[in-house]
Amino acid sequence: MIIASYIYIAVRVSIPVLLGITGAIFNEKAGNTNLGIEGMMYMGAFAGFYTAVATNSVIMTLIAACLFGAFGALIYAFATVSLRTNQVVAGLSLTIFGQGVARFLGNTLSGGKGESVRIPDAVTQKVSWKIPVLKDIPFLGRALFGYDMIIYLSIVLVVIAYFYINKTRTGLNLRAVGENPAAADAAGINVSLYKYVHICIGGAFCGLAGAYIGVVYLTTWGNNMIAGKGWIAVALVIFASWNPLKAIYGSLLFGITSLIALRFQDSPISPYLLEMLPYLVTVIILVITSVKIKKENQQPASCGVNYFREER
Amino acid sequence: MQDCILHCFFNFLIICDKGDSVNNVLFELRGITKLFGNVVANKNIDFSVREGEIHALLGENGSGKTTLMNILSGIYTPDSGTIIINGEEVTIKSPEDAIKLGIGMIHQHFKLVDVFSAKENIIMGQSGSIRQNQKNLTREIEELSNRFGLNINLDKKIYQMSVSEKQTVEIMKVLFRKSKILILDEPTAVLTPQEIDKLFEILRELRDDGCAIVIITHKLNEVMEISDRVTILRKGESVATVETKQTNAKELTELMVGHSVDLSIERPVVEDKTKDVLQVDNLTIFDEDGVKVIDGMSFALDGGEILGVAGVAGSGQKELCEAIAGLHPVAEGSIEFKGRNIVGLNPNEIINLGVSMSFIPEDRLGMGLVANMDMVDNVILKDYKRQKGLLLSRKPARKTALKMVEDLDIVTQGVQYPIRLLSGGNVQKVLLGREINSSPQLLITAYPVRGLDINSSYVIYDMLNEQKKKGVAVLYIGEDLNVLLELCDRIMVICGGRIMGMVEPKDVTIEDLGLMMTGHTYSQILAERGTGK
Numbered sequence: 044m045i046i047a048s049y050i051y052i053a054v055r056v057s058i059p060v061l062l063g064i065t066g067a068i069f070n071e072k073a074g075n076t077n078l079g080i081e082g083m084m085y086m087g088a089f090a091g092f093y094t095a096v097a098t099n100s101v102i103m104t105l106i107a108a109c110l111f112g113a114f115g116a117l118i119y120a121f122a123t124v125s126l127r128t129n130q131v132v133a134g135l136s137l138t139i140f141g142q143g144v145a146r147f148l149g150n151t152l153s154g155g156k157g158e159s160v161r162i163p164d165a166v167t168q169k170v171s172w173k174i175p176v177l178k179d180i181p182f183l184g185r186a187l188f189g190y191d192m193i194i195y196l197s198i199v200l201v202v203i204a205y206f207y208i209n210k211t212r213t214g215l216n217l218r219a220v221g222e223n224p225a226a227a228d229a230a231g232i233n234v235s236l237y238k239y240v241h242i243c244i245g246g247a248f249c250g251l252a253g254a255y256i257g258v259v260y261l262t263t264w265g266n267n268m269i270a271g272k273g274w275i276a277v278a279l280v281i282f283a284s285w286n287p288l289k290a291i292y293g294s295l296l297f298g299i300t301s302l303i304a305l306r307f308q309d310s311p312i313s314p315y316l317l318e319m320l321p322y323l324v325t326v327i328i329l330v331i332t333s334v335k336i337k338k339e340n341q342q343p344a345s346c347g348v349n350y351f352r353e354e355r
Numbered sequence: 356m357q358d359c360i361l362h363c364f365f366n367f368l369i370i371c372d373k374g375d376s377v378n379n380v381l382f383e384l385r386g387i388t389k390l391f392g393n394v395v396a397n398k399n400i401d402f403s404v405r406e407g408e409i410h411a412l413l414g415e416n417g418s419g420k421t422t423l424m425n426i427l428s429g430i431y432t433p434d435s436g437t438i439i440i441n442g443e444e445v446t447i448k449s450p451e452d453a454i455k456l457g458i459g460m461i462h463q464h465f466k467l468v469d470v471f472s473a474k475e476n477i478i479m480g481q482s483g484s485i486r487q488n489q490k491n492l493t494r495e496i497e498e499l500s501n502r503f504g505l506n507i508n509l510d511k512k513i514y515q516m517s518v519s520e521k522q523t524v525e526i527m528k529v530l531f532r533k534s535k536i537l538i539l540d541e542p543t544a545v546l547t548p549q550e551i552d553k554l555f556e557i558l559r560e561l562r563d564d565g566c567a568i569v570i571i572t573h574k575l576n577e578v579m580e581i582s583d584r585v586t587i588l589r590k591g592e593s594v595a596t597v598e599t600k601q602t603n604a605k606e607l608t609e610l611m612v613g614h615s616v617d618l619s620i621e622r623p624v625v626e627d628k629t630k631d632v633l634q635v636d637n638l639t640i641f642d643e644d645g646v647k648v649i650d651g652m653s654f655a656l657d658g659g660e661i662l663g664v665a666g667v668a669g670s671g672q673k674e675l676c677e678a679i680a681g682l683h684p685v686a687e688g689s690i691e692f693k694g695r696n697i698v699g700l701n702p703n704e705i706i707n708l709g710v711s712m713s714f715i716p717e718d719r720l721g722m723g724l725v726a727n728m729d730m731v732d733n734v735i736l737k738d739y740k741r742q743k744g745l746l747l748s749r750k751p752a753r754k755t756a757l758k759m760v761e762d763l764d765i766v767t768q769g770v771q772y773p774i775r776l777l778s779g780g781n782v783q784k785v786l787l788g789r790e791i792n793s794s795p796q797l798l799i800t801a802y803p804v805r806g807l808d809i810n811s812s813y814v815i816y817d818m819l820n821e822q823k824k825k826g827v828a829v830l831y832i833g834e835d836l837n838v839l840l841e842l843c844d845r846i847m848v849i850c851g852g853r854i855m856g857m858v859e860p861k862d863v864t865i866e867d868l869g870l871m872m873t874g875h876t877y878s879q880i881l882a883e884r885g886t887g888k
Contacts, residue, residue: 212478212481212483215471215475215478215479216479216480218468218471219468219471219479219480222468222469222470222471223466223467223468223469225466226465226466226467226468226476227468227479227480228430228449228450228466229428229430229450229460229462229466230450230454230466230476230479230480230528231449231450231451231453231454231455231480231481232451232479232480233449233451338469338470338512338514339470339512341470344469344470352430352431353430353431
């Protein structure tokens with residue numbers, strides 16, 4: 044039974060990272076390296092938290108988180124696509140901005156009294172509704188069917204993202220934009236539109252990731268909720284070789300190492316060292332996977348370079 | 356207006372003359388003007404092409420040919436002027452608009468996605484259902500390739516393709532979109548003579564199908580061979596439009612350059628050559644991916660000689676240059692410079708021995724010069740090591756730079772201006788001039804006239820001949836086979852990293868070179884010639 048619980052914990056930890064990776068993949072497939080994943084997660088976390096408290100509605104919570112995340116992405120898209128500012132700078136600013144906005148507005152949740160704010164029980168109950176019968180199967184019930192419904196929704200979204208990017212015509216066009224915007228443009232693809240739309244879709248994924256952390260996982264408002272998971276997502280995009288399905292392994296890897304850290308909490312090993320573990324493993328994996336990868340599985344070629352048609 | 360009436364009258368005469376089907380004007384550009392900042396790229400240009408016509412657009416570099424066609428294909432928007440297609444005035448704001456109007460352009464630097472397959476490149480950007488209907492599309496593309504005799508593996512990735520295969524994909528892209536107006540920007544620059552023949556065959560077929568074809572070029576022999584009419588641009592203005600049959604190469608050159616030019620290249624004979632300045636023996640090189648790019652290459656180069664290297668792009672030219680300059684590891688074999696093996700020495704030691712390399716990559720600036728630095732700093736880059744002390748003195752470098760400007764006729768606002776503000780030809784003069792300035796005994800130069808206009812090219816040829824007369828050994832990696840035949844003392848033809856033949860220009864034709872570039876050895880060609888006669 045304990046193994047089932049471990050799997051349960053690991054999956055819950057990895058879901059926001061999975062959504063974050065997928066969000067980053069959408070950005071990079073459109074040729075934009077977006078370092079603002081962390082910021083958009085913060086924005087989603089706040090919007091989700093606020094809506095949950097205000098409306099008690101799960102659906103509204105999810106929609107609000109996606110929209111606010113996409114709004115952050117829209118600012119970034121405007122800066123990089125229309126104004127052609129440096130993508131790294133714009134992304135870093137978005138992270139700082141998102142974090143700041145979430146903290147500032149988050150403080151108003153408690154009316155400035157500094158009391159801790161919790162997600163209403165009604166929302167928590169609705170979210171953790173489980174499939175009857177199936178959830179009572181021993182072992183499998185907990186390891187496979189014991190999760191809240193947002194986890195299943197997320198996995199479905201990630202699979203859809205994979206099919207969308209790799210199997211559809213619009214996905215083909217999107218990849219063309221990310222690889223060679225000049226070629227895409229010459230082939231009649233509206234490069235700016237594709238970039239805007241997909242950067243915003245990426246932002247929505249990040250917003251959802253933030254909401255998961257805030258509303259489902261932690262359920263208490265805190266200023267440091269995301270704690271670098273956005274950055275982990277940015278790094279694991281390489282491990283996932285820009286493929287949402289492989290992102291599932293990448294995020295699970297993070298989940299499992301987090302679990303190990305959690306498991307040894309009571310041991311004499313320094314807790315700081317343990318907290319470092321998932322991040323350390325991510326860096327190591329990153330170095331290993333970056334050594335040699337097939338040409339098709341590399342970063343879209345135009346990432347980081349803004350496109351201007353009339354450039355000579 | 357008067358022009359237009361005259362033009363129509365002219366058309367009428369031609370129609371009467373031919374006495375066959377009426378050739379309508381398919382598109383017309385009127386009074387096109389385009390400015391880039393203060394630079395006038397196109398000035399009040401009129402240009403029209405008929406159905407079933409191959410129209411050459413001739414002009415030197417920077418004369419505005421590509422700009423004009425980019426306006427037609429929606430890449431640039433004109434500052435003034437109108438575009439008329441099939442008698443109707445249209446506005447083209449993006450490539451998307453152009454495609455819808457049946458305009459297809461094959462750009463000089465192919466607009467293909469490297470990691471996509473040929474098929475994906477052909478169908479991208481097409482409207483249709485969200486799913487890729489693979490079977491139908493494949494059949495449609497295959498029908499197309501059968502009809503025009505285009506042979507291509509649709510599932511092959513672009514980055515695995517040769518240049519001519521890439522071009523075939525570009526052509527299929529345009530055909531697949533059922534374009535009636537085809538624009539080809541310098542399509543033959545990187546093809547072998549045989550591939551050029553194949554391309555021209557396809558173009559003629561398309562012309563007979565009723566397409567209007569514009570071919571941008573600065574090669575006169577091709578204009579004479581393929582086109583029905585020629586329009587010549589000079590410094591952004593349209594100079595003349597003539598029937599190809601009624602003109603000749605000399606007249607066209609004069610129209611293009613603005614004054615008469617002697618088209619032959621000098622080849623001085625040097626009497627006392629230094630034997631074997633460079634001796635390469637059984638050289639084998641692997642690239643980063645472990646692919647053999649130079650395979651057992653052996654040759655010798657004398658001082659006072661220009662040895663030309665001909666080959667399809669990517670046959671090992673770059674690696675050969677880099678290996679001699681000490682920039683690429685050598686797996687096997689030796690490179691001897693004046694009897695001393697230089698394999699394993701670092702680039703600096705090799706430079707100090709008197710070896711100099713100037714490599715002009717496709718983007719021209721990539722190797723050798725720093726675009727954002729001025730001429731003086733670029734000169735210092737190469738000789739700062741000779742200065743003593745902590746601080747750099749800019750005076751000698753400045754003197755050298757000023758001398759270069761004077762000697763080589765470099766057009767610049769001043770030596771303190773960043774290199775990137777110079778035109779392509781002048782950048783290349785700076786690069787080659789700096790290399791020559793270090794008075795080398797072995798000069799390696801790759802594609803020094805890449806993208807240059809006629810006048811600048813001849814300045815470069817003269818520079819190389821000057822060095823040759825001084826007894827310098829020159830290794831010249833070239834693209835234009837005609838130039839190789841005229842300039843070089845000997846030509847080494849390589850294919851897939853192997854030497855196919857070491858020939859003297861007087862013994863071979865341009866077709867022989869083409870055959871060797873695609874893998875026939877010189878002895879095979881000689882044998883065939885023997886049986887043929």
